[in-house]
Amino acid sequence: MSERFELFIDNQFVAPSAARYFPTDNPAMGKPWAEVAAAGTDDIDRAVRSAHRAFKAPGWAAMTASDRGVLLNRLADLVARDAEALAVAEVRDNGKLLAEMKGQMAYMPRWFRYYAGLADKVEGAVLPSDKKNMVSMTRLEPLGVVAAIVPWNSPLLLTSWKLAPALAAGNTVVIKPSEYTSTSIAHFARLVVEAGFPQGVVNVVTGTGAETGAALVSHPLVRAVAFTGGEAAGIAIAETAARRLIPVTLELGGKSANVVFADADLDRAAKGVVGGIFAATGQTCVAGSRLLVHQSVKDELTSRIIDLARTARMGDPMSLDTHVGPVTTRPQLDKIMAHIDRARAEGAECLLGGKRGTVPGHEDGWFVEPTIFDGVASASRLAREEVFGPVLAIMPFDEEEEAVEIANSTDYGLAAGLWTRDLNRAHRISQALEAGSVWVNTYRTSAPMAPFGGYKRSGLGREGGQDAIRQFLQAKSIWIDLNDEAPPPFVMRL
Numbered sequence: 001m002s003e004r005f006e007l008f009i010d011n012q013f014v015a016p017s018a019a020r021y022f023p024t025d026n027p028a029m030g031k032p033w034a035e036v037a038a039a040g041t042d043d044i045d046r047a048v049r050s051a052h053r054a055f056k057a058p059g060w061a062a063m064t065a066s067d068r069g070v071l072l073n074r075l076a077d078l079v080a081r082d083a084e085a086l087a088v089a090e091v092r093d094n095g096k097l098l099a100e101m102k103g104q105m106a107y108m109p110r111w112f113r114y115y116a117g118l119a120d121k122v123e124g125a126v127l128p129s130d131k132k133n134m135v136s137m138t139r140l141e142p143l144g145v146v147a148a149i150v151p152w153n154s155p156l157l158l159t160s161w162k163l164a165p166a167l168a169a170g171n172t173v174v175i176k177p178s179e180y181t182s183t184s185i186a187h188f189a190r191l192v193v194e195a196g197f198p199q200g201v202v203n204v205v206t207g208t209g210a211e212t213g214a215a216l217v218s219h220p221l222v223r224a225v226a227f228t229g230g231e232a233a234g235i236a237i238a239e240t241a242a243r244r245l246i247p248v249t250l251e252l253g254g255k256s257a258n259v260v261f262a263d264a265d266l267d268r269a270a271k272g273v274v275g276g277i278f279a280a281t282g283q284t285c286v287a288g289s290r291l292l293v294h295q296s297v298k299d300e301l302t303s304r305i306i307d308l309a310r311t312a313r314m315g316d317p318m319s320l321d322t323h324v325g326p327v328t329t330r331p332q333l334d335k336i337m338a339h340i341d342r343a344r345a346e347g348a349e350c351l352l353g354g355k356r357g358t359v360p361g362h363e364d365g366w367f368v369e370p371t372i373f374d375g376v377a378s379a380s381r382l383a384r385e386e387v388f389g390p391v392l393a394i395m396p397f398d399e400e401e402e403a404v405e406i407a408n409s410t411d412y413g414l415a416a417g418l419w420t421r422d423l424n425r426a427h428r429i430s431q432a433l434e435a436g437s438v439w440v441n442t443y444r445t446s447a448p449m450a451p452f453g454g455y456k457r458s459g460l461g462r463e464g465g466q467d468a469i470r471q472f473l474q475a476k477s478i479w480i481d482l483n484d485e486a487p488p489p490f491v492m493r494l
């Protein structure tokens with residue numbers, strides 16, 4: 001292993017105090033390619049104290065909101081300049097398609113620009129107080145050190161969703177990437193320095209969730225946690241945060257449905273369904289892993305989906321011709337294959353795929369064929385649990401109410417797709433679906449100005465839009481007494 005990735009504290013790359021490192025794998029080869037620093041409690045303490053110092057120091061604390069916006073815009077420019085290299089760094093470690101990551105990195109600057117613009121539009125208010133000769137006003141102030149904990153599927157983009165609003169609001173941040181994809185953040189950290197952020201405003205600690213992540217959330221100087229990941233980790237973090245009385249945002253998993261009505265443009269719906277589940281090898285929190293289709297068009301739509309899915313080229317994620325790459329981690333590969341075996345055992349009919357994929361030159365890579373199951377019972381685990389892989393479960397419906405009931409029947413509520421040409425139905429069903437994002441005649445789109453997050457067990461709080469910056473601020477009420485005479489001391493002013 002030739003490359004080694006260190007911690008990033010006080011704008012410098014530093015070795016972990018216990019000199020421990022762990023390997024990180026290239027999913028397309030199924031082999032380790034670099035090693036990454038394992039941050040212990042001493043290192044977490046060093047990083048959080050650095051962020052805390054920066055939060056108090058005039059270099060950041062006294063910077064105007066407009067100047068924070070200038071820095072964020074500069075960071076956006078640098079990300080745009082290095083988008084190609086950042087995309088390659090992501091693919092090497094997480095195995096997602098270069099084509100997808102190039103798109104993500106080219107679009108990512110927009111999050112920084114959106115929050116750069118919002119930084120100096122965070123306004124308090126002068127309140128119409130009912131007290132005579134008293135000015136009552138509010139200020140929205142930052143919280144302090146924010147821990148940003150990120151999963152492996154879109155490491156830099158999901159970091160940016162937390163970092164940009166947290167910094168725009170005036171907080172400082174300690175980032176903890178996934179232990180499976182800890183390397184691309186090193187290039188990004190160099191851009192933070194180049195943009196001119198003061199020391200300690202952005203820090204990175206790497207390591208496992210159980211050790212590094214848990215220690216970060218427990219640190220007494222961490223004032224808020226922004227988390228994206230799985231439910232178990234989300235609950236563990238929320239429990240620690242509850243004991244510490246600090247706010248958390250949780251972006252968790254999903255079992256999102258694409259609901260296709262008989263009047264839909266089936267060609268368009270087929271493309272949306274295939275893209276929704278097989279793009280990114282199904283490794284997106286919003287993967288459209290359930291297809292709810294009206295009985296009258298089920299056979300027609302299913303055959304179009306199968307034809308389209310068959311055209312997907314599986315291969316090296318670095319090749320721009322590839323449509324389906326490997327899954328990111330070995331445990332994830334095992335989990336997907338276990339779901340496929342269980343679905344068969346539960347009586348579902350496998351219409352496509354259902355096996356590990358083989359790619360010449362990548363014999364040990366973690367590939368799974370695009371897989372489609374029909375006859376999936378709504379009580380089965382495939383219909384209810386997140387697979388986080390390229391596995392689609394088809395379930396028919398007859399009536400509109402039934403479609404809504406099945407769509408809402410999981411514990412999750414992250415996203416849903418709706419395919420119809422009927423405007424009334426589009427409005428009616430988008431309101432009835434229990435999901436944080438509903439896409440009509442499209443799927444898997446997002447933008448910095450749109451709030452994103454989950455209903456039910458898909459999460460707490462929102463990323464994106466003005467909702468996100470508000471979650472990194474706290475309101476302070478300030479009262480100024482203009483009366484010349486002081487009031488009697490033993491009577492409370494009401």
Ligand code: NAD
Pocket residue numbers: 149150151152153154158176177178179207208209210212213214215217228229230231232233234236237251252253254284285386388414454458459
């Ligand atoms: P994960 O929960 O295992 O890990 C996510 C991050 O949390 C990692 O950095 C990990 O090290 C850390 N972590 C784990 N346990 C921790 C603990 N006890 N304390 C502190 N940190 C801890 O999730 P994953 O496997 O990396 O990601 C896949 C999951 O993420 C899926 O369930 C997916 O749906 C979800 N996800 C959600 C969204 C969203 O926006 N809703 C986006 C992408 C992924």
